Amino acid sequence: MENIVEVDNLTYRYGDKVALAGISFSVARGEIFGFLGPNGGGKTTTFKILSTLFSSGPGQVRIFGKDLVRERIAIRRKMGIVFQLPALDKKLKVRENLAHQGHLYGIAGRDLKRRIDRDLERLGLADRADDRVETLSGGLQRRVELAKALLNDPELMILDEPSTGLDPAARREFWNNLESLRRDQGMTVLVTTHYLEEADRCDRLLILDEGRAVALGHPEQLKSEIGGEVLRIRAKDPDGFSNRVTEKLKVKTLKVGGLVQIEEPKAHNLVAPLLEAFPEEVLSLTLGLPTLEDVFIHKTGRRFLEERE
């Protein structure tokens, strides 16, 4: 399949601080490709480079087969970008915002009007066209951002934590829109997120931590790599307890955020032996299938701190 984005050993630094320590990946046409990681992991830097806000080194990034440094303008023409922070002028009406966007992409007159009507219709915004953006709810404003990014019929859509600040219903709806665009237009989508439920909806996921790629694959594939089930135990003395469990039951343990964690294909078989062997020490115990958080823990040894607004 044709690759829309190819990234080869991408590096970036802010002064002395390394933001990206050499990441590589490629994205095929029509994929929804996610970047997951904690804040400061490198996903926003990656977004800023791919969206052409920051410059990469020559030869590190190719989009549509073109070098990002040398053919920036040609690449921009076929990209749609949604920023984490609102990029709408709130004093302007919805239609005016879209008209400015069109003009910046060289679209004007009847063609512009046709496209604006089409995108507003497509996203269910037609009745709000002449309202000022500041009068719209957060979810609707996000939809206008999406409409704005769609105006130039982009082949590639890049979104930076697009659903930050939205309630769960609005977030789901935003993702439904993204998925239908991908299905109907064959659009390729790159999206950064720190919400696990969003990451689960990507075709492939790149997990970033401290500027490095720690995992790459389909969310289910990443989870299955951990193997079967995850057992989390709250114990009185986690350090001593995890050593004693390893000794007695011959299983590998991880200590994560004060909890002792066991990843095993059939972890449920360990529940009874654990409780029999350490009746005094186990305070509570949960058994579950691995989540993307477990993938992150497995790869980095740390908890994925998910911020909630």
Added chain:
Amino acid sequence: MNFWMAVYTLWQRELVRFYRVPSRWFGAVGTALLFWAVLGTGLGGAAYRAYFFPGTIVMSMMFTCIFSTASIIEDRQAGFLQSVMVAPVARAAIVMGKILGGATLATLQGLLILVFAGTVGAVFQWGPCLGMLGSLFLISFVVTAMGFWLAWKIESTPGFHAIMNMVLLPMWMASGAIFAASPSPWLRFFMTINPFTYGVAGVRRGLFPTADLGQVPSLSLCLTVLAGASLFFYALSSWVVEKSDERR
């Protein structure tokens, strides 16, 4: 083609934003008129009020420029300008659109003061009047372009206001707005190279075409100097924006 479409759309946005926030119409004009009423009366009589009038127009223009360029700082971190920066448009077009928008607004704000032109004995003649409009627009362009350049380099809005006031107020004071000449040679030199001098002089020539203004620069000199300064500061602003792209 694309260049001018982008310039047009950014220019138009500045204007629309301005008239959607009606309070902005009064700040700059009100401050300048207060200065005129108080300083003009305090420092002399009717004759001085007439002398001070061109400087008042330029002051109203100057305050508008400061406010409209301050928005660049917030716009740049977040908001509208971010999506402009990833559009397939030359940086020079973005800079031109923003500066033209600010300069147009500043010119209009300066012109609001003209309502009082009758009270200071101004004389209307077509040629000088057009020259005055040209001078006012060009000095607005110069100041907006300077503001753009500084706003791009400064990260905080209060810091920007402080620097703009520190740079622009002395330039305005030493422009022939308040006093005509100085015995100090270095101040005379500064007045000769100060673009505000030509802005104020251009307005003065346009308002009082029949008066004997002595050493005040002629309209054609004013327009030439201001056009040159406009080009210079436009090039400077475009250059800092281009350069911030290459930073990595």
